[in-house]
Amino acid sequence: MQLTSFTDYGLRALMYLAMLPPEELTSITVVTEKYGVSRHHMVKIIHRMSQVGYVEAVRGKNGGIRLGRPATSIVIGDVIRALEPLSIVNCGGDACHITPACRLKSAIADALEAFLAEMDKHTLHDMVSGNNDLHSLLIPVRPA
Template sequence: MQLTSFTDYGLRALIFMATLPEGQLTSISEVANIYGVSRNHMVKIIHQLSRTGYVDAVRGKNGGIRLGKPGSEIIVGHVVRHMEPLQLVDCTECMIAPSCRLKIALNEAVKCFVKELDNYTLADLVDTNQPLYKLLLTERPGSAVE
């Protein structure tokens, strides 16, 4: 199974925000620049993540974005379910749909895939991952990583 770029960059945005000190704001532009994705695409991603509570969007002159809850409470499988259209095939126009077992097998495979992701939190992906911190935070102007 391959995730859409929407979900992929959504997870990457969360990972980046999880490397920041708790409560620290960043910007959509900064996240987009770090990963080399268009700002417009990242706006849509962050909007979806904020609608589902994974990101807190702070308005105003000193606003920005940050994690909406601690990384230990953000379950990767839940994020994927909120972001990803999990239907692998469209059987509506298929002549064998009434007797096809492939769609059952594919649905079971998707359930297993996402269930495995339920075993991981955002904190599991980020905490004590010093190489990740160095890669992400050295890209930020004025950041120092010990």
């Protein structure tokens, strides 16, 4: 299984936002520059994450984006469910004539549930807290 780039960059954007002080706003442009992804793609990702409450988008001259809730309450499995189209195989309609007798569909469903159950054990806070290497990669040292 491979996560889509939409989910991948959504998780990365959340990790970046979680590294910032809670009150600090940043821009989508800054996030796109950190990860080298197109601004258009990141706008769609941030829009979706703001719809589900993971990101707060503040409009106006001094606007920007920040986490929409504390990193301790953002469960990675929930983020994946909100962003990822979790249909791994297409078993509906005329897509496959063996669907009525196929056991692969349930095995894949079980594997997906196991994956999500593992991701449910981790919060965004777990991914960034005390991760000095990540901090040094994402947040440059500001001159005094």
